[in-house]
Amino acid sequence: MSEASRLGPTRAVVIGGSIAGMLAAAAVKDHVGSVEIIEAHELPEGPEPRVGVPQAVHIHLLQSGGAEAMEELLHGTVGRLLAAGAHRIPMTTDMVIYSPEGWYRRWQRPTHHLLAASRDLTDHIVREQVLREPRITVRTGTRCTGLLGSSRRVTGVRIRTAGGTEKELRADLVIDASGRASRTPRWLTELGITGLTEEHIDSGLVYASRMYRAPVSTRGWPMVSVNADPRLPRPANAGGILPIEGDRWHVSLMGAPGGQPTRDPDAFEPFARTLRHPVIADLLTHARPLTGVSITHSTANRRHHYERLRTWPEGLVALGDSVAAFNPVYGQGxxxxAQGALALRELLSEGLVPGYARRAQRAIARPVEVAWALAVGQDIHFSTTTGKSPGLADRLLHRYVSRLSLTATGSFRAATALTDVLTLRARPTSLVRPGVLLSALLGPLRPQLRGPQFTPAELALLTGRHEQP
Structure with a gap:
């Protein structure tokens, strides 16, 4: 007997048709009788922009830890992404990265990978997979205006259609996946639940992105990244080129207050030349822009500590940006x-038993904590950051991670330890294992690279020996 049959006609309502909402629906579909997704806008039928996702115009990565979780939730998703043109980028074999400590080597023994695609394609593949399930339906043009129930149990949501009609939807489980605009903090207060703590840490980075037609096939082309160095006496800036479907380069540039990029397309490539190394600007001289420049100012790290509340109602779970949103420069979102949604599913193996919602919220907080430590642990060291300043422990940790990063430029063991954490396959505490500590103490085993490590074919493009089609 299936879990849904054993439980009876249970119903889940998911607030938001985002990728978080879709993955939440996928996580619970086999354990409830039906799932209804409430979405304020119409959903596109293909790999097209979705209203309300301004960050989609910027580069997106799916870390191997997230890709594995997504595949667990939706078998075949990774294969569909690759078939549609997404790139599987081995780390650090196909990565040209200039860290604050130097150039990383392209080790030929990849231990992890990234999936690179446009956000529109990733959303489409996930949405197509999820909405194929007959137990999952979507109600578009509808907004949730509040929660039903009490501080002990949420029993559904109030909704309003585009025409202004209001009604109540009863549900055994409500999942808030509405993103940065989540109103759950206010709704909890209306239910009498107080004491919620929030963190808001903002480095002030502004994102500018545009698409380019790559001058070569992007199959096998490396990801290129020039990272910001908080030690430099100038506004932090960074940039990256991500090869995506359709032989395109997705390019994002970032700058802190005092040195932020603009929407001016004529200023995009000159801004790329202000980075710590001109490699991105040099590559763009061979590419053809396909779009204008899109700007985003919403790059702050923001987190609601729902897992710390003394009171949490049965029947309510928050997931995704509704819980925590990160500076997108770290590619963790x-x-x-995906890891949070997988935790939802695993806990539902016993059904919607008492205490499920609180346990689920705490399980969701675990991958959030890892990504939060990575993002905030870097951002607080920029002079423009507001919301938190580094203490003694933060500075000591930053010095150690910097030493480990320096070691990683010439040590496969150190590089693997870092990528274990960056891909969300290991907790940050793994960086202080005895073997990793010893590697950091010994330092890099090979001399530092003087510049970006390209293959002969890639280097030919940089030196102008390749004719653009």
């Missing part, structure tokens, strides 16, 4: 969502 979708992976954290």
């Amino acid at each position: 979708i992976s954290v969502i």
